[in-house]
């Protein structure tokens with residue numbers, strides 16, 4: 001498959017290595033706005049750039065009828081607009097706040113635990129995410145997905161907010177520390193004990209592999225998708 005990488009920073013470089021190891025040809029490595037010319041006619045685009053440029057980058061690729069796998073976080077308020085552009089152009093779009101297999105299993109576990117907690121009043125709930133100091137957005141896209149999974153499965157919560165949980169607002173502590181690749185925890189605390197579920201990424205390889213697997217999966221598909229579709233979860 002011919003893959004164009006839009007965004008060629010920490011993630012783009014690892015995706016490049018993994019894509020080539022899996023037998024793909026990387027036809028573009030862009031640190032600038034994609035165009036019909038510099039994309040170099042790929043089968044699929046993998047977009048890991050910056051929150052402020054992601055929307056325009058994805059829009060350009062979809063309007064050129066190229067399927068897009070997007071891992072960039074921090075732009076999601078415009079996701080519905082992108083999904084419409086994908087459909088209007090008869091192509092495909094897949095967003096994942098986190099492409100690692102482990103985090104996607106964690107999402108499923110989190111939703112099950114949230115549903116169990118619906119009828120249990122003894123426990124308060126709090127989220128925490130820890131990332132490297134270079135990260136531009138807070139909270140992380142993954143933490144937002146975790147919060148949404150809880151809100152959808154437990155009517156005690158209606159929205160998320162940064163910092164401490166208050167009433168129906170589920171709190172997310174966003175910590176920035178050294179070179180941490182990504183750690184996410186959900187805490188349920190009572191007077192007598194605490195339940196914690198936690199995912200710790202040791203490096204960025206799991207994110208990058210998941211993005212390439214998603215690119216392989218999306219070839220010849222039309223519509224809007226997520227990692228749940230790729231992994232059959």
Ligand SMILES: NC(=O)C1=CN([C@@H]2O[C@H](COP(=O)(O)OP(=O)(O)OC[C@H]3O[C@@H](n4cnc5c(N)ncnc54)[C@H](OP(=O)(O)O)[C@@H]3O)[C@@H](O)[C@H]2O)C=CC1
Pocket residue numbers: 006007008009010011012030031032033034048049050051053057070071072073074096097098099100207
């Ligand atoms: N979904 C997931 O599984 C994961 C998502 N992420 C997310 O992916 C995104 C990228 O992360 P990361 O690689 O660590 O970030 P980096 O800051 O290392 O890389 C961003 C890259 O985008 C380039 N860039 C700047 N402007 C443009 C533009 N207009 N078009 C295309 N590229 C541009 C930058 O170039 P220059 O260096 O010249 O500025 C840089 O190479 C972030 O939003 C992060 O949160 C990260 C890990 C996993």
Ligand SMILES: O=C(O)C1=N[C@H](C(=O)O)C[C@H](O)C1
Pocket residue numbers: 073097098131135136139140141142143181182183
């Ligand atoms: O910026 C990062 O590094 C990461 N971003 C994603 C997020 O915002 O959730 C995924 C991963 O945690 C690493």
